[in-house]
Amino acid sequence: MIKPPQQLAEKLGLHFNDPGLFITALTHRSKGAKNNERLEFLGDSILGFVIAHKLYDLFPEADEGTLSRLRASLVNQTTLATIAREHHIGDYLVLGSGELKSGGYRRDSILSDALESIMGALLKDQDIETCRQWILQLFSDKLNQLSLDNWSKDPKTLLQELMQARQLELPEYTLLSMSGLAHQQTFKVSCRISMIKETTIATGISRKKAEQAAAEQMLALLKKETK
Amino acid sequence: MIKPPQQLAEKLGLHFNDPGLFITALTHRSKGAKNNERLEFLGDSILGFVIAHKLYDLFPEADEGTLSRLRASLVNQTTLATIAREHHIGDYLVLGSGELKSGGYRRDSILSDALESIMGALLKDQDIETCRQWILQLFSDKLNQLSLDNWSKDPKTLLQELMQARQLELPEYTLLSMSGLAHQQTFKVSCRISMIKETTIATGISRKKAEQAAAEQMLALLKKETK
Numbered sequence: 001m002i003k004p005p006q007q008l009a010e011k012l013g014l015h016f017n018d019p020g021l022f023i024t025a026l027t028h029r030s031k032g033a034k035n036n037e038r039l040e041f042l043g044d045s046i047l048g049f050v051i052a053h054k055l056y057d058l059f060p061e062a063d064e065g066t067l068s069r070l071r072a073s074l075v076n077q078t079t080l081a082t083i084a085r086e087h088h089i090g091d092y093l094v095l096g097s098g099e100l101k102s103g104g105y106r107r108d109s110i111l112s113d114a115l116e117s118i119m120g121a122l123l124k125d126q127d128i129e130t131c132r133q134w135i136l137q138l139f140s141d142k143l144n145q146l147s148l149d150n151w152s153k154d155p156k157t158l159l160q161e162l163m164q165a166r167q168l169e170l171p172e173y174t175l176l177s178m179s180g181l182a183h184q185q186t187f188k189v190s191c192r193i194s195m196i197k198e199t200t201i202a203t204g205i206s207r208k209k210a211e212q213a214a215a216e217q218m219l220a221l222l223k224k225e226t227k
Numbered sequence: 228m229i230k231p232p233q234q235l236a237e238k239l240g241l242h243f244n245d246p247g248l249f250i251t252a253l254t255h256r257s258k259g260a261k262n263n264e265r266l267e268f269l270g271d272s273i274l275g276f277v278i279a280h281k282l283y284d285l286f287p288e289a290d291e292g293t294l295s296r297l298r299a300s301l302v303n304q305t306t307l308a309t310i311a312r313e314h315h316i317g318d319y320l321v322l323g324s325g326e327l328k329s330g331g332y333r334r335d336s337i338l339s340d341a342l343e344s345i346m347g348a349l350l351k352d353q354d355i356e357t358c359r360q361w362i363l364q365l366f367s368d369k370l371n372q373l374s375l376d377n378w379s380k381d382p383k384t385l386l387q388e389l390m391q392a393r394q395l396e397l398p399e400y401t402l403l404s405m406s407g408l409a410h411q412q413t414f415k416v417s418c419r420i421s422m423i424k425e426t427t428i429a430t431g432i433s434r435k436k437a438e439q440a441a442a443e444q445m446l447a448l449l450k451k452e453t454k
Binding site for chain 2: 129
């Protein structure tokens with residue numbers, strides 16, 4: 001039995017001028033053509049922006065790589081599904097019969113998509129600023145708990161610590177090539193770890209920078225694999 | 228000889244309360260620690276949002292996949308570099324001596340990053356709405372030229388047409404597995420083309436949906452390869 005959407009809107013502190021938009025945001029594609037996929041696209045884009053903007057202000061010392069990692073730690077399916085569960089959004093989802101039977105209202109992807117869709121619906125129903133404030137409120141605990149300590153480490157250090165924590169061999173970096181004249185050289189380096197088959201390859205204006213870039217790509221690969 | 232940034236700001240129709248922020252936006256990391264990498268992070272995020280928002284309104288009939296493809300056709304390094312060149316942004320970049328000698332002011336990545344950084348600087352110097360309006364103005368020609376015709380096609384059709392245009396073999400789809408009970412089955416399908424080595428694999432609630440998803444992944448791979 002789906003609970004009335006109006007109840008959820010109230011709990012979330014939202015009032016929709018067009019309640020139909022909110023219902024669409026809760027409607028999974030398994031239910032039919034009028035579903036939340038377009039609103040999810042919209043919500044995802046404003047969420048990414050609002051969090052990036054906030055992180056930029058919160059951490060004036062953080063470089064771009066750190067800001068990206070901080071954002072990825074907040075804007076991902078697992079975190080969004082957790083927030084959705086805290087607000088019992090699963091109880092209000094409109095699902096097709098197949099998804100209903102297989103427990104779709106508990107699935108990370110469906111919960112995360114619905115939360116982003118609500119953001120999209122709020123943006124369309126009201127305006128950018130209202131939506132931005134609501135997103136910041138939704139993430140306020142997580143934003144307050146953030147600390148640069150775990151994110152300002154460079155990618156090589158992070159990757160090494162990750163391997164150590166899992167008692168695996170340390171990452172292996174290999175210089176593949178050097179090109180260009182002195183003072184303008186480009187270094188190409190590969191990074192390999194025992195956990196996955198893929199090798200990452202990156203270039204940089206120094207061997208160290210190339211290694212950092214290869215380590216960063218490896219971290220991104222790992223994040224994708226473990227998602 | 229770098230031209231005065233004030234000249235560029237005027238040409239772009241911008242007035243910065245903090246001209247230093249605009250100079251930072253034009254400064255490549257090869258110049259030193261105070262560069263545009265943080266502003267680029269910020270600019271990239273508002274650009275993605277503003278274009279997504281606009282496309283959502285412009286194409287009420289477009290599904291989420293089509294909106295994503297439309298956005299990717301506008302927000303990518305090549306398009307951004309083209310816009311940057313139209314405004315002669317390369318003439319105003321502040322580069323380190325290495326990049327200067329090797330012609331960094333002509334490089335797509337450096338031009339594209341600088342344009343996004345200017346968006347970030349405008350957002351910080353002024354507000355979301357001013358920045359949004361400027362981005363929309365910058366993209367107005369490209370937005371006006373967009374038509375759903377080329378983008379609303381489903382991924383399988385797009386991929387097939389792409390192969391035909393290059394006189395290559397048609398994509399090959401293979402059903403790898405089926406699982407689950409009747410009416411709740413999951414189909415796993417691979418897609419292979421002669422152009423690249425990788426195979427994409429996707430699942431779906433029907434064989435056709437799995438094939439579409441595998442084709443979509445292949446299109447994404449191709450886009451990355453040809454970038």
